[in-house]
Amino acid sequence: MIGGPGAARAVKVGALVIYTSLALALFSGAWVDPTTLSLGLFGDPQQIIWFLAWPSFAVAHGQNPLFTNYIDYPAGVNLMWNSSALLPALALAPIGSLAGFVLAYNVLMTAGVALSAWTAFLLIRRFVSSSLAAGVGGLLYGFSPFMTAHSLGHPQLTVAFMPPVLLIVLDEIVRVQHRRPLVSGLLLGVAAAAQLLIGEELLAMTAFVGLLLLCLAAGLCPDQVRARIGHAWRALASAAIAFAVLVAIPIGFQFFGPQRLAGRVHAPNLYVSDALSFLVPTRLLLVSPSPATAVADKFTGNTVETTSYVGILMLLLLAFISVRLWRRLEVRLAALGAVLLAILSMGVTIHVAGKVSTMPVFALGLIFPLLQRYLPGRLMLYLTFGGWLALSRLPILNNILPGRLMLFFYLLAGLLIASWLSDMRTSPAGERGLRSLAVAAALFMLIPALPFPSTSNAVPVFFATSSSKRIPTGSAALVIPYSSAADARAMLWQVQAGMDFRMPEGYAFIPDAPPRGWRLSPPRSATQDETIAIAEGRASPLTDAIRQQILAEWKAWDVRTVVVGPMAHEQEEVEFITGVLGQPSEEVDGVHIWTNVTGV
Numbered sequence: 117m118i119g120g121p122g123a124a125r126a127v128k129v130g131a132l133v134i135y136t137s138l139a140l141a142l143f144s145g146a147w148v149d150p151t152t153l154s155l156g157l158f159g160d161p162q163q164i165i166w167f168l169a170w171p172s173f174a175v176a177h178g179q180n181p182l183f184t185n186y187i188d189y190p191a192g193v194n195l196m197w198n199s200s201a202l203l204p205a206l207a208l209a210p211i212g213s214l215a216g217f218v219l220a221y222n223v224l225m226t227a228g229v230a231l232s233a234w235t236a237f238l239l240i241r242r243f244v245s246s247s248l249a250a251g252v253g254g255l256l257y258g259f260s261p262f263m264t265a266h267s268l269g270h271p272q273l274t275v276a277f278m279p280p281v282l283l284i285v286l287d288e289i290v291r292v293q294h295r296r297p298l299v300s301g302l303l304l305g306v307a308a309a310a311q312l313l314i315g316e317e318l319l320a321m322t323a324f325v326g327l328l329l330l331c332l333a334a335g336l337c338p339d340q341v342r343a344r345i346g347h348a349w350r351a352l353a354s355a356a357i358a359f360a361v362l363v364a365i366p367i368g369f370q371f372f373g374p375q376r377l378a379g380r381v382h383a384p385n386l387y388v389s390d391a392l393s394f395l396v397p398t399r400l401l402l403v404s405p406s407p408a409t410a411v412a413d414k415f416t417g418n419t420v421e422t423t424s425y426v427g428i429l430m431l432l433l434l435a436f437i438s439v440r441l442w443r444r445l446e447v448r449l450a451a452l453g454a455v456l457l458a459i460l461s462m463g464v465t466i467h468v469a470g471k472v473s474t475m476p477v478f479a480l481g482l483i484f485p486l487l488q489r490y491l492p493g494r495l496m497l498y499l500t501f502g503g504w505l506a507l508s509r510l511p512i513l514n515n516i517l518p519g520r521l522m523l524f525f526y527l528l529a530g531l532l533i534a535s536w537l538s539d540m541r542t543s544p545a546g547e548r549g550l551r552s553l554a555v556a557a558a559l560f561m562l563i564p565a566l567p568f569p570s571t572s573n574a575v576p577v578f579f580a581t582s583s584s585k586r587i588p589t590g591s592a593a594l595v596i597p598y599s600s601a602a603d604a605r606a607m608l609w610q611v612q613a614g615m616d617f618r619m620p621e622g623y624a625f626i627p628d629a630p631p632r633g634w635r636l637s638p639p640r641s642a643t644q645d646e647t648i649a650i651a652e653g654r655a656s657p658l659t660d661a662i663r664q665q666i667l668a669e670w671k672a673w674d675v676r677t678v679v680v681g682p683m684a685h686e687q688e689e690v691e692f693i694t695g696v697l698g699q700p701s702e703e704v705d706g707v708h709i710w711t712n713v714t715g716v
Contacts, residue, residue, distance in 0.1 A: 127247045128234075128237075128238070131234055131237050131247070131251050131254070132230065132231075132234045134251070135229075135230040135231075135233040135234050135237075135254070135255070135258060136226075136227075136230040138230070138233075138255075138259065139226045139227075139229045139230040139233075139258075140226060142229070142259070142264070142564070142566075142568055143155050143222070143225065143226050143267070143568055143570075144567075144568075145567045145568055145569070145570040146222050146568075146570035147222065147226075150218070150219050150222045151215055151216045151218055151219045152218060152572060152573055152574065153218075153222075153570040153571065153572055153573070154218050154221055154222060154570065154571050154573055155221070155222055155225045155226070155267060155268075155568070155569075155570055156225070156267060156268035156269040156569055156570070156571065157268045157269055157420075157569055157571060158571045159269060159601075159602075159603075159604065159623075160268075160269030160270060161221060161269045161571060162573065162604035162605060162607060162608045162623075163199075163604045163607065163623045163624070164199060164201070164221060164269070164271055165217045165218060165220075165221045165573075165607075165608060165611060166187070166217075166604070166607040166608065166610070166611055167195070167198065167199065167200045167201060167205060168201065168204070168205045168208060168212060168217050168220050168221060168224070169205075169212060169217045169611040169615065170184055170186070170195070170200070170205070170615070171200075171202055171205040171206050171209070172205065172206065172209035172212065172213065173614075173615045175206075181195070181202060182194070182195050182196055182200075182202070182365075182366060182369045182370075182373070183195060183369070183373065183374065183375070185618060186610070186615055186617075186618045186619065187599070187607060187610075187618075187619055187621065187622025187623075187624060188619075188620070188621065188622045188624060188626055188638055189592050189618040189619060189620045189673060190592075190620070190673065190674070191374075191375060191626070192374065192375055193375055193622065193624040193625075193626055194369070194370065194373055194374060194375040194376055194377070194626075195624075196316075196366055196367075196369055196370030196373070197370060197375075197376065197377045197381070197625045198624050198625050199270070199271070199272040199315065201224075201271060201272060201275070201313075201314060201315065202313045202366075203310060203313035203314050204224055204271070204275060204314060208220040208223060208224060211223055216612075217611055218573050221271075224271050224275065225267055225271055225274065225275075227275075228267075228271055228274045228275035228276065228277065229258055229259065229263055229267060229274055230258065231275075231277035232257065232258045232263065232274065232275070232276040232277045232280070233254045233255055233257060233258020233259060234254060234258070234277065235254075235277040235278070235279075235280035235281050235284075236253065236254040236257035236258060236280045236527055236530060237250050237251055237253065237254030238254075238280065238281075238284065239280040239281075239283055239284050239287075239527075239531075240253040240254060240530055240531050240534045242284065242287065243446045243531060243534075243535065244531075244534045244535055244537075244538035245538050245541070246534070246537065246538040246541060248537070249533075249534040249535075249536075249537035249538035250534050250538075252530075252533055252534060252537055252555065252559075253530030253531055253533050253534030254530060255530075255559070256526055256529055256530040256533060256559065256562075257280075257523075257526050257527045257530045259562075260423075260522075260523070260526035260562065261400070261401065261423050261424075261425050261526075261562055261564070262423035262520075262522050262523045262526055263276070263523075263526075264400070264564040264568075265398075265400050265419070265420050265421075265422070265423045265564075266420065266423065267568070268400075268420050268569065269420070270420070271315075272314070272315035272317065272318065273315065273317070273318060273520065273523070275314055275315065276318060276523060278307060278310060278311040278314060278318070278319075278322075279311070279318060279321075279322045279325075279523075279524070279527070280527065281307050282304065282307050282308060282311065282322050282326065283322070283326065283329075285300060285303050285304045285307060286304065286326055286330075288300050289301070289304065289347070289348050289351040289352065289355075290330065290333070290344060290348045291333075291344070293344060293347050293348075297347050297348075297350035297351035297354060298350070298351070298354050300351045300354075300355075301350070301351040301352065301353065301354025301355040301356075301357075301358065302354055302355070302358050303355075304351070304352075304354075304355035304358075304359075305354065305355040305356070305357070305358025305359040305361075305362065306358060306362065308323075308355065308359045309358070309359050309362035309363050312363050312366070312367075313363075313366065317515065317516060317517075317520070318523075320512055320513060320515070320516055321516055321520065321521060321523070321524070322524075324503070324506070324507075324513060324516065324521075325453075325457065325521070325524045328453065328456060328457075328499055328503060329449065329453050331495070331499055332449055332452055332453055332456075332492075332495070332499065333449055335492040335495040336445060336448055336449060336452075336492065337445065375626055375627055376627065377625060377626075377627055377633060377634045378627075378633050379633045379634075380514055380515055380633075381515055381625060381634050382515065382517060384463070384464055384508070384514070385416075385463045385464040385465060385472065386416050386417050386463075387416075387417040387418075387421045387463075387517040387518065387519045387520070388416065388417070388461065388462050388463030388464075388467060388517075388518045388519050389422075389424035389458065389461040389462045389463070389467075389518070389519050389522065390415045390416070390422070390424075390462075390467040390468065390469065390470065391462065391466055391467060391468045391469075392411060392415075392468060392469055393412070393415055393422055393424040393425060394424050394425065394426050394431065394458065395425075395426075395427070395428055395431070396408050396411050396412050396425065397409070397412065397425050397427070397561075398412040398413075398415075398419050398422050398425060399412070399413075399419065399565065400419060400420075400564060400565055401425060401561075401562070401563070401564060401565055402563040402564060402565050402566060403560070403561055403563070404565065411469055414469050414470030415467070415469075415470050416467060416470055416472065417519065421517065421519055421520075422519070423519060423520075423522050423523075424458070424461060424519060424522045424525075425562070426525075426529070426562075427558065427561040427562065429554075429557055429558040429561055430529070430558040430559075430561065430562070433533075433554055433555070433558050434451070434454070434529055434532050434533075437451075437532045437533070437535065437536040438451035438532065440536070441535055441536065441539060444535065446531065446535065447531075447532060447535050448491070450528040450529075450531040450532050450535075451528075451532060452491060452492075452496060453524075453528050454525050454528040454529055454532070455496075456496065456499055456500060456503065457521045457522070457524050457525045457528070458522070458525055459477060459480050459481065459500055460477070460500070460503045460504060460507060460518060460521055461518050461519050461520075461521040461522050461525070462477045462480075462518065463477060463518040463519070464476065464477065464504075464508055464518075465477060466479075466480075476504070477504055478500050478501045478504040478505075480500065481496060481497045481499075481500030481501060482497065484496035484497045484500070485497055533555060536551065536555075537551065537552075537555065573608055574682075575608065575609055575612045576609065576681045576682060576705065576706040576707050577705040577706045578679070578681075578704055578705035578706055578707040578709075579609040579610075579612045579613040579681075579707075580612050580613075581705060583704055583705045584613040584614075584616060584617075585616070586677070586704065586709060586711065587613075587616060587617045587676075587677045587679070588617070588676055588677070589616050589617070590616075590617065590618070591617055591618065591674070591676045591677065592617065592618045592619065592620060592673055592674050592675050592676060592677075593617045593618070593619060593675065593676065593677040593678070593679060594619065594620060594621070594643065594670065594673075594675050594677070594678045594679070594713075595609060595610070595619055595621070595678075595679045595681065596647050596651075596678070596679065596680045596681065596683070596689055596693070597647075597651055597681065597683045598621050598643070598644055598647045598648055598651070599619060599621040599622050599623055600621065600622075600623055600636075600637035600638065600644065600648065601623050601636040601637045602637075602648070603651075604622075604623040605681070605683075606619060606621060606681075607619075607622060607623060609681065617677070620638065620643075620669075620673040620675065621638050621644070622638060623636060623637065624636070626638070626639075641669050642662055642665040642666050642669060643666050643669050643670070646658075646662065646666070646692065647689065647692070650685055650688050650689050650692055651683060651684055651685055651689065652684075652685075653684070653685055655685070655688050655692070658692060658695045658696065663695070663696050666696050667696065670713060670714075671714070674714065675713050675714070676711070676712065676713050676714050677709065677710065677711055677713060678693055678697070678709070678710040678713055679707050679708070679709050679710075680693060680701070680707060680708040680709075681706070681707045682706060682707075686708075690708045693708075693710060697710055697713065
């Protein structure tokens with residue numbers, strides 16, 4: 117390499133600096149006041165902020181970092197079934213302790229996007245000769261519609277720097293084979309264990325995509341399998357053993373510990389790519405005409421999960437690149453893999469403009485045998501059907517939301533773009549200009565709507581000062597607004613108070629009765645029903661029967677304190693609690709508080 121190892125390191129550092137600068141610019145709305153404003157929408161970020169705070173608190177106080185009864189008290193929450201992000205939480209603990217966990221969350225989200233683009237750059241650079249071209253490919257992955265949409269509140273998906281690392285090590289194991297099998301296997305096992313403690317779904321997706329790509333590579337180069345299979349099997353066996361040893365405790369706790377879930381935790385065939393979603397932009401994109409968003413609004417799921425927009429310009433460009441550079445193995449692998457993932461992201465049955473058909477998605481694979489002259493048609497058909505069946509039926513894999521496979525589509529698309537840009541270095545100047553313009557135009561259509569949203573996380577003075585010590589340490593307190601999937605402010609206030617008290621409420625996955633088997637809010641109770649109804653302006657008169665039921669719930673939860681904070685219909689909530697307890701509240705630093713509730 118011209119310039120030697122020092123120049124190569126400088127290029128890598130420079131790429132990371134550029135990606136970080138772009139991430140800071142994209143999320144600049146929150147970085148104006150990063151200790152109060154959080155990136156994204158209201159809801160999921162407040163839940164994740166709580167998850168970031170728990171592990172360091174648990175370790176410091178002799179608690180189990182994989183389980184908590186500080187929310188949903190007394191039954192508690194198995195955090196391995198939630199987006200608890202144990203590894204990032206421990207890494208960011210010093211920031212959270214010194215400057216608050218809202219800042220820690222913003223650091224996580226910003227660094228997640230920048231590092232994801234950077235590791236994608238490192239992966240793509242292994243296959244192209246130009247660092248600039250690889251940089252554009254990394255940009256497409258790290259700042260894709262998938263990443264920007266999920267940056268509204270899903271760090272378990274946007275802290276996606278480990279999948280490219282896992283694929284780098286996998287490439288070393290099955291293709292390059294410069295390291296000893298044991299060394300490569302241990303690296304893969306450690307990286308996979310790290311990803312599990314960042315986000316389990318992303319690990320399952322990476323394993324699934326890695327297997328598909330291995331099958332494709334074997335089909336494209338069957339003559340090279342025999343020479344490499346022995347080394348690969350030894351390395352993969354070492355990886356499996358290392359992974360099993362490292363994750364035995366968290367996985368064992370997840371599947372055999374308390375408050376474990378069973379079955380699927382999301383409805384099937386809901387969060388999928390619509391047949392039109394590849395061409396129709398959502399309102400989260402900068403270029404999104406109202407006729408297009410009117411169609412996109414009909415897609416099933418929600419706007420944040422509709423991340424399959426590629427655009428007609430990018431699709432045509434990717435198709436052109438694939439045909440033009442088909443002779444290159446990495447191009448064939450990336451193109452076929454991207455097509456396969458786009459199909460599998462469509463879920464169980466095909467959706468068109470939000471209408472769910474009865475035609476199974478794998479039927480799209482029937483076109484591949486007709487193209488057998490140009491590509492491994494039968495293999496593509498088998499992989500389409502096998503992948504569809506695995507995502508529909510196999511435990512663990514059936515918890516992957518199909519639409520989220522588009523993350524890897526953008527990674528493979530980045531490789532295709534980089535291959536074309538790298539190849540143009542020997543082209544005439546006029547052609548280089550046209551190629552650059554085509555890529556710029558296609559990428560422009562993927563820019564997110566600006567400014568990127570941010571949310572205020574104002575905390576009542578009561579929870580930010582020693583006044584919160586009026587709640588006995590370690591006791592149960594009911595904090596209103598009632599914390600559930602609709603409103604997690606109380607969890608944020610609990611974090612601000614240093615986790616000094618428990619709450620019989622919370623926003624987290626917990627078990628529920630069959631057939632559903634799970635829920636995201638606490639079990640139904642009169643307390644939950646009545647307080648949420650009041651907050652939504654649906655108050656009804658307090659009857660003696662409801663009063664007795666609520667008091668019985670508070671006794672069962674061992675509630676010793678009730679706090680009503682700033683919220684909609686705050687006065688009605690105060691009057692309701694006063695009626696239940698038969699005594700007025702105290703106003704302390706912006707909240708209403710009732711103490712010694714157990715005595716009542």
